[in-house]
Amino acid sequence: MYIAIDFDGTLTAKDTTELIAKVGYEDERRRTKLVPWELIVDSYLHDLEEFRDNWEKEPAQNGEDAGTRLLRYYKELEVVEKKSITRIEEAGVFRGITNVESALDIAARSTEFRPFAIDVLEAITKCERFQVQIVSVSWSGQFIRSSIKRESAAVEPEIISNELTVRSSTSTGSMTSLTPCAVRYRPRSDSQLYTSHDKLDFILKWTNGIHNWQSDGMYIGDSTGDLKPLITARWGIMIGDSTSLITALQKLGYTIVPYSQIASSTDEKVVYKLESWNQLLLYGPVKSILENCVLSFDISEKN
Template structure:
């Protein structure tokens, strides 16, 4: 699928870089997985409260971290492998949601409608205006559980689902969710598999906010960090990656606070 849609992009805009963007806390101010899960629990009047799923995830996460060991200094490959080791935790969380049918019966329209209700509260200021200018170049790469949910937040862009690479809910022939989540992107490594496919053909700009974006930010032709996630910034420094905060200075890796700054950087890097 990636190769086919990449060829279509190449036909129309072959000289432009692809803009690959994380969703939660990059396009949005806050993580939207919680609101999505709460919506499912409320919609299905589930036997388990949302707190059950959160607490189960956190307990498994903490238990997993107990088995970590100190990594060789400067070993980026080992660091990424450690991040990818959370795959089993993420998958177990999705399987738990599927087991309890948290989203069973939810329609695509219900998901987009609920996302629409949250847009004003959750979207980063100015993000839609910036993305409108580049919507043919945009690909969303996310650990979120629903493409329809993401599209609901980005309705003005009228993106195709082919432009979103994420996990997704499964639907039956009647258009209602079976309750199952289809796993596609569970870790930073999964993100990078999708990104590397693009990088074989195009220059890439990657925009992200957290430690899960570290490999994509480093490997992109231009990496842009929004926000001030210390775990990400400290880890980049540990691996000798200098992060530039003055968008007027040349760099391949920037840290910014707003989407207005990202607009300026995209204008400067229309071609890479």
């Protein structure tokens, strides 16, 4: 069984982008020379609003229904994300940081995880019947790895994510590298992770095609940045209360069902909603497989 899991807002209690950004502003001498982070964020939000306004004025393409148009909207948001990355690179936010891996390790100490998230991650990564990947549009796989390691040295999931470019322990300022695992499953030579469509492309390379993903894949995410893998996996699972994700799913004709009802649901267009990570151990396919897995992890402790 393939299990792909988003990081920010899914495993974590909140987005960690700002924690990574702070690495570039930690040194006071650097900070005084950089564009304030607040201005970079404001520029991103302005671009996002402008993109939305222009999209609303643009007519649908020939033969395009509402659902197809909605998915195209989230795919084409890539232009906003790319522009933001270029802005940060040109500002030199991550350029010339020595011992950047150590700086990311320190920043990771402030990561807050959702209750039971690491417990569940530890359980499923110990079972040989699961293939597990963290799939994220985060800027730093090193940050993700350090955040998880800080909570549990036993958890070593593979990570498909972007990465800061580092040469001789010093960051170059480029944000277009990938984690080793992402390089292995890179669908194209120029592929990066910006949107949910990109996430799905990497996932399908990992699972050797859409058939394996649709028949034996589980995706867990919290936002519209997870939309495409959520609706294509056999088991699409959301966590949290993102109104934009719920609205998008409903527009696409999906029913949102409590995860506790996973065994009784017969609707093909369904996304399940986790109330807490420990529910994954109490219901559904993960519970069934774990019961037949030899583990040093006691599932009953989480009941």
